[in-house]
Amino acid sequence: MTPSNSSVLFDLDGTLIDTAPDFHRVINLLLREEDRAPVSYDFLRTYVSNGARAMVAAAFNLAEDDQKFDKLHQRMLTLYLDNLNQDSKLFEGIAPCLNWLQEQAIPWGIVTNKPEIYTRPLLHSLGLDKTASTVICPDHVTHRKPHPEALFKACQEIDREPRACIYVGDHIRDIEAGKRANMLTIAAGYGYLNANEDPKTWQADYLINSSANLLPLLESLYRDTPQT
Incomplete structure (x- = not known):
């Protein structure tokens, strides 16, 4: 894995x-x-990493098959579209990490289960839409993560072999998708973990408990990994 043949992909x-x-x-x-x-x-x-449906169900203590659920869910999505980026921001240390990847000519991208209607405006508001080499949403594939289809599509778009790429995510489905795509996986233990969830059980190749630790890890991986 070298800068010339690799890529780093992120969950959102x-x-x-x-x-x-x-x-x-x-x-x-x-x-x-x-x-x-x-x-x-x-x-x-x-509940955030489990999606809008999980957040609504938890907040209202309501089963998803309840007759009130679909109306609440749709209203929540409308409100979210109107409030996409009031306080959302890059995690600490992520901006330097993205800058370093660009300096090293290592393309980076996003593979998310967040629909494009929300993903694109959010990335635009943070100025990431022009620097990400690929952005894959569920709209672009048949299967969502943990299926690896979206990761394969991202690699096709940036002309990289999956085995030379890294995937970073904060949910077990991210790590499962990365492993199924034969990528090196990094578990973001600082993310939106479910209650009582232990990311050590995900069996990622690496686990970081702070977003500030991602750049040092990437620097180490590209420095120490034998060239192929």
Whole structure:
């Protein structure tokens, strides 16, 4: 694995960008509309990586097959589209990491289960749409992660072999997708872990507990990995 033949791919929410503050705001807006008590940030954060449906179900203590659920879910998505980037930001240390990748001519990209309608405006607001070499959303593939299809598509777009690439994610499905694509995997232990979840059990190749540790790890990997 060398800069000339490799790439680093990222999951989005909980790995590259800290979107939990905006999801927390939106969920509490929805709860207020329904005359319900707000939920705490710490409570909601553990559900963010499981998606909008999981957040609505948890906040309202409601099963997804409840007759009220679909209306609440759709309203939540509308509110989120209107509040995509009030407080969302790159995790600490990620901006220097992306800058370093560009300096090394290592293309980086995003492979996410977040639909394109939300992903593209968010990336644009943070100035990432012009620097990411590939952005793969569920709209672009048949199967979502943990299926590796999206990772394979990202590699095709940037002309890289999956075995020479790295995938970074904060959910077990990210690590499973990366391993199934034969990529080196890095578990983002700083991300939106479910309650009582231990990322050590995901069996990623590497585990980092702080986003600030990603750049030193990448520097070490590219320095120490034998050239192929």
